Amino acid sequence: MTVMLQTRALAKTFTLHLRSGLRMPVLSGVDLDVHAGECVVLSGPSGAGKSTLMRCLYGNYRAEGGRILARHRGEMIDLAAADPRTVLAVRHETLGYVSQFLRVVPRIPAIDIVAEQARTSNARERASEILLKLNIPARLHAIPPATFSGGEQQRINLARGFIAGHPILLLDEPTASLDAENRMVVIDMVRTARANGTAIVAICHDADVRDAIADRLFTMTPHQDAA
Amino acid sequence: MKGYNFAYLDEQTKRMIRRGLLKAVAIPGHQVPFGSREMPLPYGWGTGGIQVTASILGSDDVLKVIDQGADDTTDAVSIRRFFARTAGIRTTTATAEATVIQTRHRIPEKQLREDQIIVYQVPQPEPLSRLEPSRVETKRMHGLADYGLMHVKLYEDISRFGQISISYDYPVMVNERYLTSPSPIPAFDNPKMDMMPALQLFGAGREKRIYAIPPWTRVKSLDFDDHPFRAINASHPCGLCGATDSYLDEVVTDDKGGRLFVCSDTDHCAERRCNGHVGSDALREAAE
Amino acid sequence: MTEPTLLSGRGLGLTFGPITALADENIDLWPGEMLAIVGESGSGKTTLLNVLSGRIAPDRGTVWYRDPADQLHDVHAMPAPALRTLHRSDWGFVHQDPRQNLRMAVSAGGNVGERLMAQGGRHYGDIRAAALDWLAQVEIDALRIDDLPRTFSGGMLQRLQIARTLVTHPRLVFMDEPTGGLDVSVQARLLDLIRSLVSRLRIAVVLVTHDIAVARLLAHRIAVMQRGRIVETGLTDQVLDDPQHPYTQLLVSSVLNA
Numbered sequence: 001m002t003v004m005l006q007t008r009a010l011a012k013t014f015t016l017h018l019r020s021g022l023r024m025p026v027l028s029g030v031d032l033d034v035h036a037g038e039c040v041v042l043s044g045p046s047g048a049g050k051s052t053l054m055r056c057l058y059g060n061y062r063a064e065g066g067r068i069l070a071r072h073r074g075e076m077i078d079l080a081a082a083d084p085r086t087v088l089a090v091r092h093e094t095l096g097y098v099s100q101f102l103r104v105v106p107r108i109p110a111i112d113i114v115a116e117q118a119r120t121s122n123a124r125e126r127a128s129e130i131l132l133k134l135n136i137p138a139r140l141h142a143i144p145p146a147t148f149s150g151g152e153q154q155r156i157n158l159a160r161g162f163i164a165g166h167p168i169l170l171l172d173e174p175t176a177s178l179d180a181e182n183r184m185v186v187i188d189m190v191r192t193a194r195a196n197g198t199a200i201v202a203i204c205h206d207a208d209v210r211d212a213i214a215d216r217l218f219t220m221t222p223h224q225d226a227a
Numbered sequence: 228m229k230g231y232n233f234a235y236l237d238e239q240t241k242r243m244i245r246r247g248l249l250k251a252v253a254i255p256g257h258q259v260p261f262g263s264r265e266m267p268l269p270y271g272w273g274t275g276g277i278q279v280t281a282s283i284l285g286s287d288d289v290l291k292v293i294d295q296g297a298d299d300t301t302d303a304v305s306i307r308r309f310f311a312r313t314a315g316i317r318t319t320t321a322t323a324e325a326t327v328i329q330t331r332h333r334i335p336e337k338q339l340r341e342d343q344i345i346v347y348q349v350p351q352p353e354p355l356s357r358l359e360p361s362r363v364e365t366k367r368m369h370g371l372a373d374y375g376l377m378h379v380k381l382y383e384d385i386s387r388f389g390q391i392s393i394s395y396d397y398p399v400m401v402n403e404r405y406l407t408s409p410s411p412i413p414a415f416d417n418p419k420m421d422m423m424p425a426l427q428l429f430g431a432g433r434e435k436r437i438y439a440i441p442p443w444t445r446v447k448s449l450d451f452d453d454h455p456f457r458a459i460n461a462s463h464p465c466g467l468c469g470a471t472d473s474y475l476d477e478v479v480t481d482d483k484g485g486r487l488f489v490c491s492d493t494d495h496c497a498e499r500r501c502n503g504h505v506g507s508d509a510l511r512e513a514a515e
Numbered sequence: 516m517t518e519p520t521l522l523s524g525r526g527l528g529l530t531f532g533p534i535t536a537l538a539d540e541n542i543d544l545w546p547g548e549m550l551a552i553v554g555e556s557g558s559g560k561t562t563l564l565n566v567l568s569g570r571i572a573p574d575r576g577t578v579w580y581r582d583p584a585d586q587l588h589d590v591h592a593m594p595a596p597a598l599r600t601l602h603r604s605d606w607g608f609v610h611q612d613p614r615q616n617l618r619m620a621v622s623a624g625g626n627v628g629e630r631l632m633a634q635g636g637r638h639y640g641d642i643r644a645a646a647l648d649w650l651a652q653v654e655i656d657a658l659r660i661d662d663l664p665r666t667f668s669g670g671m672l673q674r675l676q677i678a679r680t681l682v683t684h685p686r687l688v689f690m691d692e693p694t695g696g697l698d699v700s701v702q703a704r705l706l707d708l709i710r711s712l713v714s715r716l717r718i719a720v721v722l723v724t725h726d727i728a729v730a731r732l733l734a735h736r737i738a739v740m741q742r743g744r745i746v747e748t749g750l751t752d753q754v755l756d757d758p759q760h761p762y763t764q765l766l767v768s769s770v771l772n773a
Contacts, residue, residue: 017761018768059750061757084736084750085518085545105710105732106703371596375603375633379618379625382632385639386624386661451639 004199098161256401274432276348296491466508551734
């Protein structure tokens with residue numbers, strides 16, 4: 001199967017200037033390959049750098065060294081070296097990210113937050129569908145999610161992430177705040193995406209969910225690369 | 228007249244004003260500063276127009292002076308007499324006979340000719356003065372032909388009154404370049420300025436500005452495509468001569484509400500009456 | 516990056532006596548993107564904005580602008596009429612204080628229509644229709660079209676300023692603290708409006724703000740300034756979530772999160 005996302009010798013160290021330049025290496029020599037239709041779950045103890053790796057993949061954190069290659073319009077683009085506009089273009093078309101927390105945009109109703117990502121003519125219908133699938137009732141669709149519960153906000157985030165149909169998807173704890181029923185919905189959505197050829201990288205502490213969605217695990221240990 | 232140069236002003240001053248006039252004619256509608264002299268009458272009484280007239284008069288010229296269209300008001304009489312005494316030139320009330328016509332607040336009804344010059348008395352030469360108090364700013368606006376502000380004012384009129392409410396000193400674009408004040412003539416007179424065969428000169432004594440519109444220049448009153456300029460007039464004929472197309476003065480005749488509408492242009496009215504035209508009020512008076 | 520920039524500053528330097536307002540800085544803006552310039556008071560961000568928009572001449576350096584015909588212009592070498600025309604058509608400037616950019620004695624409709632009239636618009640009906648359309652887009656009640664701005668609230672004035680600026684569909688808009696001094700709820704509405712207008716109309720924006728949250732919400736890229744220098748530039752979320760420069764780290768850590 002095609003490689004969609006790949007890292008080579010990826011390294012990331014944080015330099016805390018406010019702590020007199022304290023250096024905190026988190027990643028070094030990370031080599032990762034993710035193929036179309038595959039779901040790779042990053043595993044390892046807290047502090048191993050799973051979240052850091054995911055944020056580097058998205059371009060949210062800057063990689064110190066190494067390459068992060070994503071297949072964008074048929075070509076492998078090195079996101080670690082790309083200029084901001086290229087990164088934005090890749091994020092727009094190819095690379096999606098569902099973070100743990102919904103960053104709330106004031107005043108925009110839930111349905112529009114989701115529909116914005118859809119980019120098709122029936123965006124709002126699809127947004128409504130996916131929200132209902134995630135058990136967000138219709139009466140909440142027109143409300144800005146600032147006052148929603150953590151679980152509800154998480155589900156808005158998921159809807160946003162999945163609706164765009166990106167070929168590469170990064171999921172950071174997709175089921176963290178969800179009950180059993182919604183966990184099943186998410187597992188189902190991941191499986192569908194996988195079946196459609198989406199390459200998925202996920203962080204998932206819940207063992208059951210992990211087992212349900214992972215094709216394989218990418219184990220990480222603190223300050224070192226993984227197997 | 229003893230002790231005074233021809234037409235009162237010394238020759239150097241006339242030269243200075245003529246240089247200004249040449250500049251003004253070369254840039255139609257553009258205001259040219261000039262060194263306004265002390266005149267034997269105060270600001271606000273036509274010193275600008277008088278200085279322009281004084282600078283262009285020659286011994287062969289025939290001068291007509293009107294004030295609100297009339298030859299016989301105090302000011303018109305005074306100014307005409309002033310030039311008669313200081314220049315010794317012929318004066319007239321007949322528009323057709325004049326070579327130079329100095330006017331306050333009206334353009335004669337009779338069409339002027341290429342061999343005539345009309346000199347306007349101007350109180351405020353800056354057409355944007357009521358909208359933009361800063362002269363530095365208006366100078367920049369003229370320089371950059373940045374006249375949006377005036378159109379905004381016209382827009383405001385239409386939105387508030389349903390029509391443009393300016394009835395006199397209605398702003399015009401001269402030669403498609405400069406926004407100009409036609410002086411406080413009624414809007415009714417504006418069309419006469421367009422492609423006028425005569426040279427039009429404007430003098431503002433207090434503000435120390437001269438401007439000019441050469442013969443056969445396009446002069447367009449500002450308007451909107453869907454609210455075109457209309458020359459407004461009272462809907463009466465002249466009570467004395469019956470004219471329906473001349474600008475009218477409304478004269479209150481008694482304290483019972485009686486009023487008479489007569490041609491503002493006295494020469495025009497007189498000429499019509501000479502030619503046998505009679506208005507309804509004149510007829511009634513004759514009958515009494 | 517192969518796509519040509521819309522606006523570029525090269526080697527921009529400006530000193531006010533002993534104070535270095537700009538220290539030979541370079542900056543780029545691409546079509547359709549929003550760039551936030553953040554920094555504290557005295558960072559030089561407003562000076563940079565004024566230099567980029569041609570309002571203040573730099574001591575050194577050049578600002579290049581690419582017009583719709585793909586011609587490059589040196590902004591500070593342009594003749595005054597050309598720059599003025601640019602500001603009235605292709606460019607826009609939203610001030611922190613809307614009263615600086617509005618005619619307070621002219622109706623809302625007149626304010627919005629002015630740029631159209633300055634460009635030669637001579638049909639009253641069309642101008643009024645455009646004004647009504649824009650008032651709707653900035654969420655001002657159509658019934659207020661003939662009202663004077665002195666009857667408007669601060670937030671409404673700012674929205675009116677935006678309508679007046681965008682009516683000629685500028686490709687590039689400079690914004691100086693557009694939400695400064697407004698109540699938070701009003702700010703939120705305004706930010707939302709700016710966000711949607713800018714993305715829908717594909718306007719490039721240079722936005723100066725001291726409020727990092729505003730930059731995070733609106734901007735694609737961010738430039739952090741400190742004492743006349745751009746210390747860090749990049750993708751907004753990257754610079755704010757993974758700041759590299761000591762000053763950026765200080766700035767980000769100092770922000771209170773609601």
